[in-house]
Amino acid sequence: MTSTRESSDAPLVPVPRASWRESMAVYLQPRVLIVLLLGFSSGLPLALSGSTLLIWMTESGVNLRTIGLFALVGTPYTLKFLWAPLVDALHVPLFTRRFGRRRGWLVFSQLLLIAAILLLALTDPAKSPLFVALGALLVAAMSSTQDIVVDAFRVESLPEEEQAAGMASYVAAYRIGMLVSTAGALFMVSAYEGTGLPRGTAWMWGYVTMAAMVLIGTVTALAATEPAQSARAEEATRADSALQRVTKAAIGALSEFLARKDAWAALAFVVLFKFTDAFSGTMTAPFVIDLGFTRNDYAAIVKGVGLAATLIGGFAGGFVARRYSLPTSLWIGGVLQAVANLSFSWLAIVGVNQWALAFAITAENFTSAIGTVIFVAYLSALCKNPLHTATQYALLTALAAVGRTYLSAGAGYVAQATGWPAFFAICVVVAVPSLILLVWLQRRGHFNELGTVRV
Template sequence: MNAPDPASNPEAPSQVAVTKPSWREAMAVYLQPRVLVVLFLGFSSGLPLALSGSTLLVWMRESGVDLGTIGLFALVGTPYTLKFIWAPLVDALHVPLFTRTFGRRRGWLVFAQLLLIAAILVLAFADPAKSPLYVAIGALLVATTSATQDIVVDAFRVESLPEQEQAAGMAAYVAAYRIGMLVSTAGALFLVSAYESTGQTRLESWMWGYVTMAAMVLIGTVTALLATEPEQSARAEAATSGESAFRRVTQAAIGAFSEFLGRKDAFAALAFVVLFKFTDAFSGTMTAPFVIDLGFTRNDYAAIVKGVGLAATLIGGFAGGFMARRYSLAASLWIGGLLQAVANLSFSWLAVVGVDQWALALAISAENFTSAIGTVIFVAYLSALCKNPLHTATQYALLTALAAVGRTYLSSGAGYVAKATGWPAFFAICVAVAIPSLLLLAWLQRRGHFAALGPVKV
């Protein structure tokens, strides 16, 4: 199925006709203080995800945990799918001392990051070989505090950036998010190897690797302290200052859900949100164990991810921003959806080739490049769905929680599928699981869903 031609695409009116800025003017936007704040917060959001995900899976595989159990550990991402439940609390309640000192969004942000540091330290003292249950509890704590941070960062980003900075903000956020993930994957693996080279045991090396990652969360904390409270958030806070906490929570919850569910084809849109990144999630769950099983060392994997993977991520993030600006939102989703699905075949090819550094570099580059493109466009779509500052956090949390369903629940059986089919067939299946999302995309486009969103500057 080919991406629609933007010239004949019925969704084309959602593309705003603007005078294209010069290259220098376009790059200058990325140096705006608000965009830089969003960039560093993006890094802070991306950092913890792998610590309860792919990096943890490498640690578990090295400790001798079987593939079936590793696949089930995708379930520790449950807080990412349920975060919309407590998002109204973030929208409506004050954190004692923190809110009064830093403001509505910044107070919650600093509070969540301090909890996140504590959770990562809990996981640092785990031993996967002796106590998988303790590891699961630690990973759940990391995922819960990370999801809470995401709730606040997403609301802060949507509310703080003016329309002319949204494109740069989204590209910077996604690129920094991916860099944060690379630091907690390749960076963490390199750190573990470095600690091992000093004579420490493998368990001690993993512990200090996680302790170092906990310290890096402070980058986001310092950013939050230096930032200013979004004006939209301050106005929303002033408008509800005389209301009780219960009423604010109720209004945030009911308003967010009723407004969204009242839209045309709301449930189809929600299903699309669940499935769009599923192809990425299904393959991503098993990428690290696959590379280790193939015969690459921990450092081989880390070097490729940190070097070539980082470059591919940055290029892909800004390529996604260019596509979303150049084409309509629907056409951009077609391009991103197809690219991220087909990229899985590079791992099928790698499984056939075997231990080859260049083949691994190509596969990792293809995955990072196409995933970054799809993520930027997807974030643009989710941002376009959130309009009201009274419950930005709740609506965005609902959407991103649904997007995490694929990574958490639908992907939990990936390990068993890989065991049953073998690696080449498994990654071919990862391509096939993208088909339902593309069918929904075609149906929503025909129904005028994207045109109904109004002008979208992405």
């Protein structure tokens, strides 16, 4: 017996009913566990050039305007599609020959990422913000390169029956990696301070510890096997020159996508859907510290309540995506993640209150996780051609990072000009353009043309 959801917007394939044991067993498959650990490795570095770095800068006395501009160091996440064809097509000397096409790039990018984090650890935000920016930029570049490889590895290594479990495991582990590099890093810095180290030195060793944790992904890559699809693709293009392989990967992915009806509107929607999250997220950590909470207050709630809310929100997002059509799911996720910003406006009015902070962090993490799962389902539906999945997915996720990087760069100026309660209310309003685009795309039949959507 099967369960299906009929929808003229985005039909789903029938999903066979399985027993609870069968449903859980797929999560223990070696390939799924490999993807889970790689998800952790992908999520770990994001906050090290983002929210955790902003707290370090706030404690070092850097002003809000400079902190807001540091959103620009995420530029590599928005441009990674430019070098995704290189990752698809080129070999890394020694690494590719020893480990294979995907695993070679994985190990290579992770070693460079460790070096970049260690370089950032040696900087001082108070004395040399420019060097901090350069270090953070290198971390973002290596992190985004690792993301390109992991996405391709995940798609190519998992058979159809394990793709859903692999995506769920990847997203959950990615969020946990982010929490480790936020709350975990903050606890680590406090622990080093507790041993008598100066604050700057404690931050340095906190980042060194985070660099060491990237080795989890490196060990995973070494333990994995090269995907069979990757090996076949390598064999099929063996006669082509490096330039031919890069050209085919780049031009094929872009031309196929842009030839679709309303492609530019879809790309604009991709940029704007998570903008409300990104605009508020840029200033959340500085806001909490500025309000009067301690570093440990923030870390404890993010690590405990925030983690639980994130995981529950991920499952809730999966339920919503199964229960409703894709556009309806996007409406639910888009509205929830926007309205959740009002919890921070309320916190700004209430002041230093542990329960109010716990509520705001819970609302943010829960709704953000719902929005993320639904958004990933939409991005996956847009990648229709398996020949260009890696490059197209890199393009779409890079565009999604535009809101976090460029559009959010002025968040510090807005917060300083309006005050915290009004700032988070504005964060709700910035979600409106994406919802207007969603209406327009629905009326144009955009979701009907996506074909089968597997959630």
